[in-house]
Amino acid sequence: MKKHLLLLSDSDCSRFRSDRLKENSNMSEEKMKTFTLKEIAEHSNSDSAWVLINDGVYDVTKFLDEHPGGPETLLDWAGKEATEAFEDVAHSVDARTLMENYKIGELSEEDQKEKPKANGSSSWCVLQ
Numbered sequence: 001m002k003k004h005l006l007l008l009s010d011s012d013c014s015r016f017r018s019d020r021l022k023e024n025s026n027m028s029e030e031k032m033k034t035f036t037l038k039e040i041a042e043h044s045n046s047d048s049a050w051v052l053i054n055d056g057v058y059d060v061t062k063f064l065d066e067h068p069g070g071p072e073t074l075l076d077w078a079g080k081e082a083t084e085a086f087e088d089v090a091h092s093v094d095a096r097t098l099m100e101n102y103k104i105g106e107l108s109e110e111d112q113k114e115k116p117k118a119n120g121s122s123s124w125c126v127l128q
């Protein structure tokens with residue numbers, strides 16, 4: 001399978017990823033779930049652990065024990081905005097491909113507007 005690596009702004013990256021996810025799963029725009037920061041914050045322990053990365057919501061509950069960085073590192077960020085922590089570790093292309101398996105939706109548009117955006121930051125995007 002051919003992989004493309006692009007360096008994009010956070011918002012473009014997030015949009016690209018979601019488009020791909022929709023294409024791959026035949027999900028329509030309407031079916032892509034959105035969650036508020038409040039809803040995400042309710043999933044902050046090992047019974048249910050969600051992380052918010054580049055406006056994507058990831059349910060990592062089943063991945064906790066498999067995470068090479070350890071379950072605690074993920075649990076520290078469960079229920080929270082984890083983009084910076086995730087990017088600081090410089091996760092590999094494989095990690096970025098793997099994370100799409102855990103994507104359950106996106107941050108609600110309302111909260112995307114409210115959220116301060118990191119200025120000039122960029123992320124790696126893996127498109128397959």
Ligand code: HEM
Pocket residue numbers: 051058060067068069070073074077082085086089090091092093094095096098099102
């Ligand atoms: C869906 C979310 C995540 C996935 C799929 C994921 C996956 C991975 C993978 C596959 C690795 C092995 C190294 C690599 O391939 O890059 C790794 C390492 C690591 N991850 Fe994550 N990760 C996620 C979120 C996070 C978050 C939010 C943090 C917060 C700090 C984090 C911290 C780390 C650390 C500290 C390592 C170890 C790096 C090292 O020892 O070199 N990860 N992760």
